[in-house]
Amino acid sequence: MTDQTAPPGLGAESLTTADGRPLKAALHRAQARAKRRAFLLVLPLLAFVLLTFVIPIGIMLFRSLNNPDFVSYSDIDSGTEIPVMQNVQAWFAANPQGTEPDEAAYAALAADLVHLKEIKAQGSVGTRINYVLPGSRSLFTSSARDAAKLAPPYKEAVLALDEKWADPAVWQAMRSSAGTITGDFYILAADFERDDSGAIVRTAEKERIYLYLFWRTFFLSGLITLICLVLAFPIAHLLATLPLSKSNLLMILVLLPFWTSLLVRTTSWIVLLQQQGVVNDALVALGLIGTDGRLTMINNQTGTIVAMTHVLLPFMILPLYSVMRTIKPSYVRAARSLGATSWTAFRRVYLPQTLPGMGAGVLLVFILAVGYYITPALVGGADGQLISNMIAFHMSKANWSLAAAIATMLLFSVLILYWLYDRLIGIDNLKLG
Amino acid sequence: MSQAKAGGNAAFVEFSHVQKSYDGVSLVVKDLNLSIGKGEFLTMLGPSGSGKTTCLMMLAGFETATHGEIRLGGREINNIPPHKRGIGMVFQNYALFPHMTVGENLSFPLEVRGMDKAERETKVKRALDMVQMGNFINRRPAQLSGGQQQRIALARALVFDPELVLMDEPLGALDKQLREHMQFEIKGLHDRLGITVVYVTHDQGEALTMSDRVAVFNDGVIQQLDSPDELYERPKNSFVAQFIGENNKLPGTVEELDGHKCLVRLANGELIDATPVNVREKGQQTLVSIRPERVEFKPEMMPKGAHTIRAEVKDVIYMGDILRARLKVAGSDNFVMKMRNTISQTKLAPGETISIGWHPQDARALDPV
Numbered sequence: 001m002t003d004q005t006a007p008p009g010l011g012a013e014s015l016t017t018a019d020g021r022p023l024k025a026a027l028h029r030a031q032a033r034a035k036r037r038a039f040l041l042v043l044p045l046l047a048f049v050l051l052t053f054v055i056p057i058g059i060m061l062f063r064s065l066n067n068p069d070f071v072s073y074s075d076i077d078s079g080t081e082i083p084v085m086q087n088v089q090a091w092f093a094a095n096p097q098g099t100e101p102d103e104a105a106y107a108a109l110a111a112d113l114v115h116l117k118e119i120k121a122q123g124s125v126g127t128r129i130n131y132v133l134p135g136s137r138s139l140f141t142s143s144a145r146d147a148a149k150l151a152p153p154y155k156e157a158v159l160a161l162d163e164k165w166a167d168p169a170v171w172q173a174m175r176s177s178a179g180t181i182t183g184d185f186y187i188l189a190a191d192f193e194r195d196d197s198g199a200i201v202r203t204a205e206k207e208r209i210y211l212y213l214f215w216r217t218f219f220l221s222g223l224i225t226l227i228c229l230v231l232a233f234p235i236a237h238l239l240a241t242l243p244l245s246k247s248n249l250l251m252i253l254v255l256l257p258f259w260t261s262l263l264v265r266t267t268s269w270i271v272l273l274q275q276q277g278v279v280n281d282a283l284v285a286l287g288l289i290g291t292d293g294r295l296t297m298i299n300n301q302t303g304t305i306v307a308m309t310h311v312l313l314p315f316m317i318l319p320l321y322s323v324m325r326t327i328k329p330s331y332v333r334a335a336r337s338l339g340a341t342s343w344t345a346f347r348r349v350y351l352p353q354t355l356p357g358m359g360a361g362v363l364l365v366f367i368l369a370v371g372y373y374i375t376p377a378l379v380g381g382a383d384g385q386l387i388s389n390m391i392a393f394h395m396s397k398a399n400w401s402l403a404a405a406i407a408t409m410l411l412f413s414v415l416i417l418y419w420l421y422d423r424l425i426g427i428d429n430l431k432l433g
Numbered sequence: 434m435s436q437a438k439a440g441g442n443a444a445f446v447e448f449s450h451v452q453k454s455y456d457g458v459s460l461v462v463k464d465l466n467l468s469i470g471k472g473e474f475l476t477m478l479g480p481s482g483s484g485k486t487t488c489l490m491m492l493a494g495f496e497t498a499t500h501g502e503i504r505l506g507g508r509e510i511n512n513i514p515p516h517k518r519g520i521g522m523v524f525q526n527y528a529l530f531p532h533m534t535v536g537e538n539l540s541f542p543l544e545v546r547g548m549d550k551a552e553r554e555t556k557v558k559r560a561l562d563m564v565q566m567g568n569f570i571n572r573r574p575a576q577l578s579g580g581q582q583q584r585i586a587l588a589r590a591l592v593f594d595p596e597l598v599l600m601d602e603p604l605g606a607l608d609k610q611l612r613e614h615m616q617f618e619i620k621g622l623h624d625r626l627g628i629t630v631v632y633v634t635h636d637q638g639e640a641l642t643m644s645d646r647v648a649v650f651n652d653g654v655i656q657q658l659d660s661p662d663e664l665y666e667r668p669k670n671s672f673v674a675q676f677i678g679e680n681n682k683l684p685g686t687v688e689e690l691d692g693h694k695c696l697v698r699l700a701n702g703e704l705i706d707a708t709p710v711n712v713r714e715k716g717q718q719t720l721v722s723i724r725p726e727r728v729e730f731k732p733e734m735m736p737k738g739a740h741t742i743r744a745e746v747k748d749v750i751y752m753g754d755i756l757r758a759r760l761k762v763a764g765s766d767n768f769v770m771k772m773r774n775t776i777s778q779t780k781l782a783p784g785e786t787i788s789i790g791w792h793p794q795d796a797r798a799l800d801p802v
Binding site: 331 | 494495517519525530532541542593
């Protein structure tokens with residue numbers, strides 16, 4: 001076709017519509033209305049997610065880095081923010097880290113303590129220091145009580161009130177808290193602390209709890225995920241291959257736990273597994289164990305594993321089932337007819353095809369397990385606690401910053417695992433239903 | 434085909450008194466006896482639920498026979514698991530492994546047989562070239578069209594050189610044109626490789642085109658086992674006559690019976706000539722079956738002394754190569770006559786009354802339905 005005969009709009013370079021407008025612009029215009037309408041449809045959901053998810057997580061991230069309790073005191077009665085400990089902060093600003101507190105430092109401290117007493121902020125400030133240096137809250141509250149009596153020379157006067165003020169750790173704790181933005185809570189959450197000179201060092205071995213709890217949380221979650229996978233695979237296969245009438249009944253049995261309260265399910269595990277419980281009684285009755293050899297299966301890790309596996313099992317079965325249902329029996333038959341034993345046919349033909357379902361189930365169960373709280377709290381005892389129980393503990397103690405720091409670390413470690421999963425298996429391989 | 438027929442006495446595959454029941458109440462396959470010669474192309478044809486696929490699955494080893502013996506190459510295979518039977522199989526929806534490339538799919542049966550890599554590659558390449566798919570070795574099944582997948586499935590079933598290949602409605606998912614093309618291709622492969630093929634289909638056209646012999650199944654029983662031309666021209670009962678090709682059915686009573694000829698009186702009193710097949714005595718009820726293309730309406734085409742009956746033209750449909758006239762005969766108006774579309778062909782008009790007749794051997798007096 002020559003150029004003369006080519007109708008407008010068929011030029012190779014820029015396509016135009018019949019009336020000469022660029023095709024891309026015309027297409028954009030034609031679709032703009034539909035796009036706007038689609039956006040309006042999702043707008044409420046977007047606002048909801050923003051309000052209930054994005055903003056709270058942002059606040060949590062902020063909280064983990066921001067704690068101004070040593071810098072200002074929010075007076076609930078008047079609703080104002082009153083600056084506190086300003087004199088000590090000024091001294092910190094004037095003297096570099098490692099300077100021995102001199103008379104001027106103690107004078108500043110005395111003035112600040114008096115101010116704290118006036119506005120009744122000694123508790124809040126003491127608590128803030130207590131986070132970084134346990135046991136220092138009472139130092140502030142008791143010293144502030146008698147601060148009015150302090151007279152120069154301040155160093156002796158303050159030390160007479162409480163010997164602990166001479167401890168460089170106290171001064172270090174105050175110095176590291178003298179700002180609104182601090183990484184201290186991450187340092188704590190990773191089982192580190194600042195030594196007297198302000199350097200970051202590992203905490204004493206017996207006080208390290210968080211990293212171990214993280215490790216335990218991931219280990220137990222991994223174990224629970226594995227047990228769920230092993231248990232769910234045959235059930236899902238059965239569900240996918242049984243005739244519809246039978247598989248429906250089985251599906252109801254699988255879903256039944258979903259319709260029961262989590263508390264009821266967990267409590268029934270207590271009934272079953274406790275020392276005088278059904279399982280132990282049965283074992284004793286069968287003569288497998290003696291009365292004095294009753295197994296401890298609840299209020300420890302075993303309890304957490306058993307109860308959480310039970311609770312999370314449907315989340316593994318459902319994605320597996322939805323994938324297995326689409327795998328036609330002719331694949332395995334084809335493999336068999338081609339000379340594969342049933343094991344080879346399963347391993348090389350069936351199993352790889354269930355991978356999207358396994359991936360979805362594993363990811364779902366693992367991520368749910370990592371953040372699980374109620375079940376370990378009820379049946380976990382001391383060694384069955386997970387990191388979320390620690391988060392809840394700090395929240396109950398109003399240590400929001402540390403709770404937020406641990407939660408943020410948990411969030412990012414899950415994100416890293418998610419990223420790893422994407423790199424290794426590929427997220428588009430996921431199939432949830 | 435000559436080889437196939439000679440194979441009748443040295444059966445390669447043999448079903449002997451095979452019965453199959455799924456529920457213990459009814460039989461899906463009732464006393465099946467069938468021998469298939471080496472190198473034969475045998476088609477199991479029948480409506481769905483007739484037991485043909487069950488027979489194929491029993492031969493492949495995916496179903497067990499409730500009773501009876503299945504022999505392959507003289508050896509009883511009832512208790513041999515499918516992977517040890519060495520039978521190639523092409524499935525209805527190809528069943529190509531979606532997570533493997535074409536090359537890996539073809540390599541699979543060779544790998545499980547422990548063949549080394551070099552030999553595998555040679556065989557895979559040869560099999561792909563055989564179906565003209567050599568350039569597709571690294572594609573995934575999802576990237577192929579239906580026809581291409583079909584060729585790969587065929588190549589995979591043949592790559593490990595099985596002597597027997599089973600095909601379960603392999604062309605069912607293809608469009609008409611491609612299906613006809615693949616029929617010739619499968620037939621060509623069969624002739625070239627000398628393999629034995631057992632082919633299951635419900636498409637009678639497919640069965641007639643490809644097979645050496647066709648077993649027509651209905652209700653778990655083989656109704657007739659014959660070559661395509663025998664089956665088409667000399668159906669042994671009403672079911673086969675109706676199932677294969679288009680057929681006109683005229684119910685009536687046997688008036689005269691004399692060896693190879695009989696006279697049948699239709700409901701309106703007219704007499705027609707027929708060949709007795711399933712009738713034994715005078716006065717018996719029968720169904721006479723006549724192929725539409727064997728019906729004649731020009732006196733010079735009919736044999737001497739043949740009975741003719743009156744027919745009224747209802748309509749004529751132009752179908753390109755043929756003209757299809759619907760006639761009213763003996764009170765029923767779905768009697769069909771096919772005429773070749775030649776220049777000199779007489780044009781019939783609706784409402785016209787004509788006399789029709791046929792060679793007595795083309796009208797078969799069968800069992801009444």
